[in-house]
Amino acid sequence: MASKIFMGNMPELMEKILNNLDKEIHSLYSCALVSRHWCEMSIPIIWRNPFIFYVFKPIFISIYISSFEDLEDDIKSILKEYGININFQKPLFCYVRFLEILSLDRLNYGADRWISFHLHDKEQDIEQLKYHVANLLLKIFIKGGATLSKLELNSLNEFIEIKPEIFYLLEQNINFFSRIRVLSISLTALDELKDDDDFEFIYGSYCQILVKILKLLAKNVTKITNISVALYDSDYLSQLCHELAFIIKSQEHLKYFNFACILYTRPLELYGIVLALKSQKETLKEIRLEGCAYSKEYEALRDCENLDVIRILHCNNVIFTTFNSKISILEIYTSGLYNASGVVHILKKSGSSLQRFKLIDENSYFDDEDDDEDEDNYSIFKFNQKRCLIKSQLLLLETLMTSCPNIVCLCISGIAKYSTHILNLLSSLQKLQFLTISWNNEFDDDDESEPGEKEKKTEACAKQFAEILPPTLQYLNINQLYLGSHINILLDHCDAPLKKLSIHLPSHNESETINAIIRFCIRKKTLNFVSVNEGYRGKNIEKDLEGYVKVVSCYSYDFSVNI
Numbered sequence: 001m002a003s004k005i006f007m008g009n010m011p012e013l014m015e016k017i018l019n020n021l022d023k024e025i026h027s028l029y030s031c032a033l034v035s036r037h038w039c040e041m042s043i044p045i046i047w048r049n050p051f052i053f054y055v056f057k058p059i060f061i062s063i064y065i066s067s068f069e070d071l072e073d074d075i076k077s078i079l080k081e082y083g084i085n086i087n088f089q090k091p092l093f094c095y096v097r098f099l100e101i102l103s104l105d106r107l108n109y110g111a112d113r114w115i116s117f118h119l120h121d122k123e124q125d126i127e128q129l130k131y132h133v134a135n136l137l138l139k140i141f142i143k144g145g146a147t148l149s150k151l152e153l154n155s156l157n158e159f160i161e162i163k164p165e166i167f168y169l170l171e172q173n174i175n176f177f178s179r180i181r182v183l184s185i186s187l188t189a190l191d192e193l194k195d196d197d198d199f200e201f202i203y204g205s206y207c208q209i210l211v212k213i214l215k216l217l218a219k220n221v222t223k224i225t226n227i228s229v230a231l232y233d234s235d236y237l238s239q240l241c242h243e244l245a246f247i248i249k250s251q252e253h254l255k256y257f258n259f260a261c262i263l264y265t266r267p268l269e270l271y272g273i274v275l276a277l278k279s280q281k282e283t284l285k286e287i288r289l290e291g292c293a294y295s296k297e298y299e300a301l302r303d304c305e306n307l308d309v310i311r312i313l314h315c316n317n318v319i320f321t322t323f324n325s326k327i328s329i330l331e332i333y334t335s336g337l338y339n340a341s342g343v344v345h346i347l348k349k350s351g352s353s354l355q356r357f358k359l360i361d362e363n364s365y366f367d368d369e370d371d372d373e374d375e376d377n378y379s380i381f382k383f384n385q386k387r388c389l390i391k392s393q394l395l396l397l398e399t400l401m402t403s404c405p406n407i408v409c410l411c412i413s414g415i416a417k418y419s420t421h422i423l424n425l426l427s428s429l430q431k432l433q434f435l436t437i438s439w440n441n442e443f444d445d446d447d448e449s450e451p452g453e454k455e456k457k458t459e460a461c462a463k464q465f466a467e468i469l470p471p472t473l474q475y476l477n478i479n480q481l482y483l484g485s486h487i488n489i490l491l492d493h494c495d496a497p498l499k500k501l502s503i504h505l506p507s508h509n510e511s512e513t514i515n516a517i518i519r520f521c522i523r524k525k526t527l528n529f530v531s532v533n534e535g536y537r538g539k540n541i542e543k544d545l546e547g548y549v550k551v552v553s554c555y556s557y558d559f560s561v562n563i
Helices: 002-007 011-019 025-032 036-046 060-066 073-081 104-118 127-143 164-172 199-220 237-250 275-280 296-303 317-322 341-353 376-403 420-428 453-468 484-493 507-524 541-545
Strands: 101-103 150-153 182-186 226-232 256-262 286-290 309-313 329-334 356-361 409-415 434-439 475-478 500-503 529-532 550-552
Touching: 011 036, 025 036, 060 104, 060 127, 073 127, 101 104, 104 127, 104 150, 127 164, 150 199, 164 199, 182 199, 199 237, 226 237, 237 275, 275 296, 296 317, 317 341, 329 341, 341 376, 356 376, 376 420, 420 434, 420 453, 453 484, 484 507, 507 541, 541 550
Parallel strands: 101 150, 150 182, 182 226, 226 256, 256 286, 286 309, 309 329, 329 356, 356 409, 409 434, 434 475, 475 500, 500 529, 529 550
Antiparallel strands: none
């Protein structure tokens, strides 16, 4: 088989292998040097999205310019004015035709880097030259036959002022946009850019250009499957939303919609952009909402009954009640789950269909040490908030236990207080394979008057938690769970066939914990990888665990990625 691959007799298999290297530029270049056949297969992948590479030395821009037969004399003269004299040579391939992914901010940044690399006088103002080079590249792509599959209009920080000539060319060459599958739009701007005296003018110009591009897309694109939108306050908001709504309605098979909404002065007016999703109720499979206040437009989501994945980040609780589909994946980020009724609605509706659940509660830990220094009213407020949070989280755990028995991946971070609800939930999930969990070091009826009482409860908790873990569990992440010196007790009582384990290794008890890991490896013979807390500066555990299990960093295996 290896000889057939080298000779090019298995192109389909070879293409799959090389496509998996699309972010490994050096590996792809090595493949391109193996043979002519490998070169012909590797080069299109390298040049599919060249702007993601070479951001510091984008020599590929010279190759693009070299391939353009109609390079105007005025462009050459402008380059010479700035002292840029390049002998453009005809390239081996028609690289322009390989371009599939275009990000306008990366294009502008690439033009900036290319000019800076060739410029002798680094103090020169290059804004006008950058304007010409960026537009020249767009002209080369459009006239050269590029057909995009992904378009990103994602940043005001690298703003390109597009010439009218480019819009005319786009209208004449509709194939450039016609096959776009992924569209990403954002009106974000760096805070330091907002302090610029010309910000309002720049922002207005950017929005006008964005509206023009969206109008062209609305006329000519029908194959988009993924749309990501981030909206911010703008005088052009109604126009932008109108065109985006038209684009959404025009698509034949929209599957994924990602919507971030940060509208401080107009939180309730969405100008039909969410309402347009009703036209995609048969095809929409996944939705991600971030920072959204409730609006009546979200009621349109009730008709999207084929949704399978819902991800909600820091949104108004009422939005949860607008979903009416049985989903398999639910992901929630919140700053204090003080009202779980909306989440409970989704859990009960999904029932046994739910297989993956993730809750990251970023406001579950309360610091009560300084209560004496607080005003009495604020102390009462904190107490009531904490009680409300605990009650809400317990309702969530109970609903998961009674309504969602088929969960395979579970991630719950930020439980305010340990309770038997956690044990009851885990004992009910007999198909659980992936688990990430953390809770605050508090227990019901804590009695601080008895020395060592909390330590005893922590030890008992570690033992109970280990014994309740289901026999199907393979991946366990308790890196954010503080069990002190009782990690070894958990490992000694754990009978789950773990393959990957992430823990917080206590520096004061590391030898005992390392020995417990070794005992677990010998006893179960299943553990392949262990990761410890980020920034751990203890002894060399790789050497101690050598021959038993491989130690990896927290980032080399992200346990939460499975959810």
